[in-house]
Amino acid sequence: MSELKMTGKQLLGLGYPQGPVIRVAIDVIAEHYPAATPEEAEAVLSSVLKDPVAYQHDPVLGAIAAHLMVEEKPEVIALRDTPVDYAIFGAEFIEEGTIKQLNNAIRLPVAVAGALMPDAHQGYGLPIGGVLATDNAVIPYGVGVDIGCRMCLSILDLPEASLETQASNYQKALKNKTKFGAGAEWKRNDADPVLERSEFREIPVLRNLLDKAAGQLGTSGSGNHFVEWGIVTILDANNEWNLAPGNYVGLLSHSGSRGMGAQVAGHYTRLAKELCVLPKEAQHLAYLDMNTEAGQEYWLAMNLAGDYASACHHLIHQRMIAEMGATLLARVENHHNFAWKEIHHGKELIVHRKGATPAGKGMLGIIPGSMTAPGFIVRGKGEESSLHSASHGAGRQMSRTKAIASITAEEMRKMLQDNGVTLIGGGLDEAPGAYKDINTVMSAQSDLVETVGRFQPKMVRMADGGPAED
DNA sequence: ATGTTC
Numbered sequence: 494m495s496e497l498k499m500t501g502k503q504l505l506g507l508g509y510p511q512g513p514v515i516r517v518a519i520d521v522i523a524e525h526y527p528a529a530t531p532e533e534a535e536a537v538l539s540s541v542l543k544d545p546v547a548y549q550h551d552p553v554l555g556a557i558a559a560h561l562m563v564e565e566k567p568e569v570i571a572l573r574d575t576p577v578d579y580a581i582f583g584a585e586f587i588e589e590g591t592i593k594q595l596n597n598a599i600r601l602p603v604a605v606a607g608a609l610m611p612d613a614h615q616g617y618g619l620p621i622g623g624v625l626a627t628d629n630a631v632i633p634y635g636v637g638v639d640i641g642c643r644m645c646l647s648i649l650d651l652p653e654a655s656l657e658t659q660a661s662n663y664q665k666a667l668k669n670k671t672k673f674g675a676g677a678e679w680k681r682n683d684a685d686p687v688l689e690r691s692e693f694r695e696i697p698v699l700r701n702l703l704d705k706a707a708g709q710l711g712t713s714g715s716g717n718h719f720v721e722w723g724i725v726t727i728l729d730a731n732n733e734w735n736l737a738p739g740n741y742v743g744l745l746s747h748s749g750s751r752g753m754g755a756q757v758a759g760h761y762t763r764l765a766k767e768l769c770v771l772p773k774e775a776q777h778l779a780y781l782d783m784n785t786e787a788g789q790e791y792w793l794a795m796n797l798a799g800d801y802a803s804a805c806h807h808l809i810h811q812r813m814i815a816e817m818g819a820t821l822l823a824r825v826e827n828h829h830n831f832a833w834k835e836i837h838h839g840k841e842l843i844v845h846r847k848g849a850t851p852a853g854k855g856m857l858g859i860i861p862g863s864m865t866a867p868g869f870i871v872r873g874k875g876e877e878s879s880l881h882s883a884s885h886g887a888g889r890q891m892s893r894t895k896a897i898a899s900i901t902a903e904e905m906r907k908m909l910q911d912n913g914v915t916l917i918g919g920g921l922d923e924a925p926g927a928y929k930d931i932n933t934v935m936s937a938q939s940d941l942v943e944t945v946g947r948f949q950p951k952m953v954r955m956a957d958g959g960p961a962e963d
Numbered sequence: 964a965t966g967t968t969c
Contacts, residue, residue: 500969514969515969639965674966675965675966677966714965716965751965756965759968
């Protein structure tokens, strides 16, 4: 795409006021004046600024004019005085600030129920590991920035011993068939039905994101995202796939909706904060009414981002499995940053899980440990007090900054060696010691999920920070 | 989490 992209600075230079009009003007120019020169765009924007009333009925520029004419801010929506009671799992691991965040969220006028998972920690708006059910309203920051961030596990017919005897082939697949780093794209990529979805044409904010989405399909991004080979141990003889208990080679991935989802999240978070002004301590919990155009649009865009994240995992797995000449025996996958329409207490609610695994009765999911600690294949017990949810991992016990400052490269190398794990990329901020003990976290949620099997990582690839790698 | 954004 070569559409004209104005910057906030340029607009302020023209005399535009601080505020939402900046974003609106950038969007309008990108969408409706793609072929204009910067000078032409500035001339148009200056005319609107000079006399917004003259443009208020203009089908394109009217949106900018409306923002220039608006002066009064919407009224601040008060939080309820009396919070709804909610369950906390593993309260002994959860910091006071995290609980305060859910205490605020549960006082939203649209909040119906909530829960905190044992890996919970502070986030923007809703805490990570937080679950919140609302009545007919969706909170963009209740889903999170990485919409549809999810896990995918493939169980393969390869012999366990091949992880050692064929180690170089497994490593080659990780190096050649995955791509990590912020902004990383495949130069030549496969087609996928998700890229044909009509939402890319029908929803304005998605129109400019199709090219990026096409390039980033099947990439993993950065942060805590990974692709890894390891050993799946099936423990439950009554498993859904009739797999014999024992060991299998598995492929596990963790990633989300990449730049496309991040842009969707950013757009609707800004919009929600304009339309729904809350007291300062709850400002990031701004919600969209599901009966409004904005709410409906977010719902469609969020679902598309979720399907896109799923397609990314499937492409990664398809390429890795083909590279190893393997056959897929079973697959488990689940979003852990998303919102769903679910019935609880006889009423349809919008259930936000921000870093929480869906755990309805009989639902399968994956809860990862760390690059050396096992992950768990789980089956939900449908516990109502957790709103059918469980943790989405072990949870950090150290911030990234603290991990980098307090864990040495030698300690991390030894930890990997002791556990027989090979790491490609990765940094000290993702060291095993930066995470809580997954076994402790699992025992804090034994009422929420049962264990079907385990996954022991053996060969891990992560982003190594800095610019995109090849 | 994201090429680090009004």
